[in-house]
Amino acid sequence: MSRPITLETVYKAHHPWLSSWLQKRLGCHAQAADIAQDAFIKLLVKPQHFSQLDDAKAFITTIAKGLCIDHWRRKKIEQAWLESMQQAADTVTLDEAEQRVIIDTLIVLDEWLAKLPQEVSHAFIASQVQGFTYAEIAQQLNLSERTIKRYIAQALVHCAKLAI
Structure with a gap:
């Protein structure tokens, strides 16, 4: 009977490879290191049992891909926010801490809305952000119009449930 594969074994076997793979995808050593660590932390928080090291590599790669998608989504939101702030520079002044809170809030809202059907989130954004x-x-x-009212209500209930 073989010994179970420990997290330490998985880390030692795959961390260097994962860091290198992430650096190629992200183009930044520091971001790659952060995401690699986050992937192993997720594995630490929610342990998995692997019969082979290749299974662990596939699993940790899947986690890292999801973390990369989250990273790129956050970067896209941050970039959109910075562009909107540049356009409103004459009328709005926020310090760095206020901007960070707004960006973090936008990221959470984006995650919540991504869980809704596309037409529901589109209707919600058009109503609440764009003022249509x-x-x-x-x-x-x-x-x-009745369907739109239902969509907006659905989005509001969804966000309210997640905020609790």
Whole structure:
């Protein structure tokens, strides 16, 4: 009977490879190191049992891919925020801490809305961020105003449940 593969064994066997693989994808050693560590922390928090080291490599790679997607999504949101701040530089001044809170809030909101059907999140954003009326959104999406009202309610209930 073979010994179970420990997290330490998985870490020693795959951390250097994972760090190198991530650096090639991200183009930044520091970000690659952070994401590699985050991947192993996820494995530490929610332990898995592997019968082979290759199984562990596949699993940790899947975790790292998800973390990369999260990283790129955050970067996209941060970039959009910075661009909007540059356009509003004459009218809005926020210190770094305030900007960080806003960006973190936008990232959480993006994660919440990503869990909704695309038309529901689109209707919610059009209503709450862009200021469109339900009738305007209904016309954009070629749906009834009643459906848009239902979508907005669905999005609000979803966000309220997640905020608790």
